Each structure stands twice: as structure tokens, then as C-alpha cells.
Amino acid sequence: MLKLYGYDTINTLKILMLLFETGSDFEFIPINIRTGEQHSPDFRAVNPAGKVPVIWDDGRHQTESNAILLSLAKKASWGLVADPSLQADITTWLFYQASAQGPYFGQIEYWARLAKTPNPAASAHYGAIASRSVEYLNDQLNTKKYLCGDVYTIADIALFPWLRIHKHLGLSLENAENLSRWHEAILARPATEEALTFFDGISS
Ligand SMILES: N[C@@H](CCC(=O)N[C@@H](CS)C(=O)NCC(=O)O)C(=O)O
Structure with a gap:
């Protein structure tokens, strides 16, 4: 069975x-990243980078949340699109998330x-960048329900977790x-609700 190593974090x-x-x-x-379990020898054998999430699937460990999304989506034939140009959009969003939104x-x-x-200077600097990202995403959704059109895809999943906590980050x-x-x-989707409540019963 697929194993997911993770913690109550954005990427998990x-x-x-x-x-x-x-x-x-x-x-x-x-893997309790608050107590440093990600640096234990046992976990370093799973992911030498010392980060979650990681999956064990098809006899191998896979790291990097967006790469994991892509592999699992392909395997389940879910959350992707058939149109090659829209598929390219999904890849673009995954890279945007990993290289811009996330950091x-x-x-x-x-x-x-x-x-x-x-x-304060760092807060103002990164706050301004994030506000521009909010504007950019808002513009991109001007004529679309989801980031790649009418269909909910892994692009939406990748971008959602940081935006869910916008208030916590001081963003409007x-x-x-x-x-x-x-x-x-996205918040109204039953699967999102299940994912958000997943850690309720888990002590760490
Ligand atoms: N680019 C990686 C980032 C993974 C990452 O930063 N994970 C955080 C939790 S969301 C982590 O494991 N932090 C522990 C640490 O850096 O020591 C991904 O998308 O999976």
C-alpha cells in the first residue's frame, strides 16, 4: 500500500x-518536523534532504510535493487534462508554485x-511580492473557474494550501x-474537508 510520510504542513x-x-x-x-524527526538517520534514509512529504509507491520513494502530485495524478488518471496546451499550463503552475509562491x-x-x-524590511518586501502574486492569480482566474479552465486539477491543489492561510500571513x-x-x-470540496481534518485525530 502507498505510504505517505508527512506532517501537518502546506506540502503534505x-x-x-x-x-x-x-x-x-x-x-x-x-514525521514530526517540530522535534527534528526529519533529520533522524531513519528518515534521512527515506529522504536525504530531510523534508516531507515523501511517498513510498511502486517500490520507490518519491520526494517533492508537486512531483508527487504529478505521479499520483497520472496513476489515478485524475486531476490532469487531455489537451496538451492545458497540460503545459498545469506544468507551468506546478513550477510557479514551487519556485515562486512556496518560497x-x-x-x-x-x-x-x-x-x-x-x-520589517523583509516583511514588507515579501508581503509586496505575495500581494502581487494574489493580483496575478486573481487576473488569471478572470475568465476561468479553475487555474486551467473549468476542470479542477492538481494545479489548483498545488496553489491552494498557502492561499488557504492568507489571513495568518496578513494577506487579504x-x-x-x-x-x-x-x-x-476548493474549500467546499469534501476531499478538501477530509484533508483539512485529517490531523484532528493524530497526535504528534
Ligand atoms: N519543495 C519541497 C519542500 C518540502 C518542505 O519544505 N517541507 C517542509 C514542510 S512543508 C519540511 O519538511 N521542513 C522541515 C525542514 O526543512 O527541516 C516540496 O514541495 O515537497
């Missing part, structure tokens, strides 16, 4: 959203919530009507 949430959308069976193996939103969280010494979706609508539509 992506994988749970897909697994619940596809009704897949899996075994969850908690920049992560910096906001660090400076706003985790850093011991506040750094008030002037981003399309993005708000997209956010609410």
Missing part, C-alpha cells in the same frame, strides 16, 4: 487533498510568525474576487 496537505479526491488507500507515517509565502510566514527578531483576498471565489470553491 497537497498530497492528502489528492489522495482523498481519488479515494486512494494509504498508510500515513507521521515567498514561506518567507512571509517566517518573518511574521517564526523569526525571533522582527525584520478582499480585492481579489476571482481568487476568493476559487478559494471558497
Whole structure:
């Protein structure tokens, strides 16, 4: 059976959203990144980078949440699109998420919530970048229900978790009507609800 090594984090949430959308069976193996379990020799044997999520599937470990989304989506024939140009859009969004949204939103969280010494310049810098990302996504959704058209895909799953916690990051979706609508539509999905409540019963 597929194993998912993870923790209650943005990147693990992506994988749970897909697994619940596809009704897949899996075994969850908690790796407590707050206590440094990701650096234990046992886990380093699973992922030498010391990061979650990781899956064990088809006899191999796979790392990188967006690569995992792509593999699992292909396997389940879910969350992708047939049209090659739309498929290229999905790939573009996965790269955008991993190279822009993830790192920049992560910096906001660090400076706003985790850093011991506040750094207003860093907070303002990353806050401005994230606000531009919100505007960009809002524009992209002007004529589309989801990022790649009418169909909910792994592109939406990849971008959703950081946007879900926009308030926690001090970001507003008030002037981003399309993005708000997209956010609410994803939040209303039963699989999203299952993924979001998954950790309720798990002690770490
Ligand atoms: N690019 C990686 C990022 C993975 C990542 O940063 N995971 C975080 C939790 S969301 C982690 O394991 N942090 C622990 C650490 O860096 O020590 C992915 O998308 O899977």
C-alpha cells in the first residue's frame, strides 16, 4: 500500500487533498518536523534532504510535493487534462508554485510568525511580492473557474494550501474576487474537508 510520510504542513496537505479526491488507500507515517524527526538517520534514509512529504509507491520513494502530485495524478488518471496546451499550463503552475509562491509565502510566514527578531524590511518586501502574486492569480482566474479552465486539477491543489492561510500571513483576498471565489470553491470540496481534518485525530 502507498505510504505517505508527512506532517501537518502546506506540502503534505497537497498530497492528502489528492489522495482523498481519488479515494486512494494509504498508510500515513507521521514525521514530526517540530522535534527534528526529519533529520533522524531513519528518515534521512527515506529522504536525504530531510523534508516531507515523501511517498513510498511502486517500490520507490518519491520526494517533492508537486512531483508527487504529478505521479499520483497520472496513476489515478485524475486531476490532469487531455489537451496538451492545458497540460503545459498545469506544468507551468506546478513550477510557479514551487519556485515562486512556496518560497515567498514561506518567507512571509517566517518573518511574521517564526523569526525571533522582527525584520520589517523583509516583511514588507515579501508581503509586496505575495500581494502581487494574489493580483496575478486573481487576473488569471478572470475568465476561468479553475487555474486551467473549468476542470479542477492538481494545479489548483498545488496553489491552494498557502492561499488557504492568507489571513495568518496578513494577506487579504478582499480585492481579489476571482481568487476568493476559487478559494471558497476548493474549500467546499469534501476531499478538501477530509484533508483539512485529517490531523484532528493524530497526535504528534
Ligand atoms: N519543495 C519541497 C519542500 C518540502 C518542505 O519544505 N517541507 C517542509 C514542510 S512543508 C519540511 O519538511 N521542513 C522541515 C525542514 O526543512 O527541516 C516540496 O514541495 O515537497
